[in-house]
Amino acid sequence: MPIHGVYDNALTPQVHEYGMSDTISTIRDDFIALMGQMVEAHGMSPISGRMLGLLIFDGEARSFSDLATELGVSRGSISANARVLVARGSIMKENRPGDRQDYFRISDQSFEIILQTLTQRMLDISSRVHELSERIPSGDADGAGARRRLDGLSNFYQAIALGVRQAQNHLNQDQ
Amino acid sequence: MPIHGVYDNALTPQVHEYGMSDTISTIRDDFIALMGQMVEAHGMSPISGRMLGLLIFDGEARSFSDLATELGVSRGSISANARVLVARGSIMKENRPGDRQDYFRISDQSFEIILQTLTQRMLDISSRVHELSERIPSGDADGAGARRRLDGLSNFYQAIALGVRQAQNHLNQDQ
């Protein structure tokens, strides 16, 4: 059961405006819409973000159909997006005896995984750039500057990876 | 003048394969192609990334026409992408007396700016989520869990911002 029983579709992102009634379902809708936008920066689809938003807000597990209904999207979309979110480890699929529906809940390592993935990608880029740098023949005088700049870029990404890792530690620290 | 005078177009991303001649122009092409792919994760267009790649590799300023020719893209694309890169502060436009061409070079604060922008975006998201959390009526028992989870997300983004800022310091440290 969702927190307040009935929710409107969360299709329109909204800023807090004058006269808007601040019901919890309005806030929920705003949050879901916000998450839909945020994740695009991480290369995910809007629906994935809205699903995450809904599941984070509600906390508990929600059914496949509920997701389709409350987000106002096709079952096909839920199916496809749930598959990648489960694969990523962001959400978990639950099945209950005597109930054929699939249920999904936000994974408790959801954030952890995001940071882990991010760190990995940064390190990956760093090493790929470094490999290119090493392929520059060391005898080549013209290439010295290029190698220096490529190494700088490689260090750049490595530094980000370290920073993210520290964020990870920081978060684990206070649970 | 570019480092080795003449370069092929860098249209096809390449891995280091058997039998590939490791000339500096091949490495350059690979790097440009790699940058074209990398920046898409940051929401920039491929051509922007390739321009950055070319300018980072060469180090010196390159002309508007050179960019169009060497990347094999239309002048319209160079114009549009250069505009946003300059606006972002990633590259700098130079003009030389007695030469009507525009020249571009990689900005020395190029990396700095990326991190600054990233930090800003993380903090922005963090505060937007926190605002939503605060709008949840404190009397609402059902909302307590939601508020806790939203605050967790807000902290998450704040931690990333801190991590990135530390990366920034780390990089400034050794120039």
Next chain:
DNA sequence: ATGAATGTTCAGTTCGAATTGAACGCAGAT
């Protein structure tokens, strides 16, 4: 058996961002 509910698949559609290319304005050169 028939029907209803559930999740998956896939062909089709939509939609927007990226890119092109032609037209344009401008500035020097001939």
Next chain:
DNA sequence: ATCTGCGTTCAATTCGAACTGAACATTCAT
């Protein structure tokens, strides 16, 4: 005056990702 080279603009095009919706297989209920 004309021409050429330069960068900008904008309408048209391309291209791919996201989403839909119908068809399908499966399972359970009647």
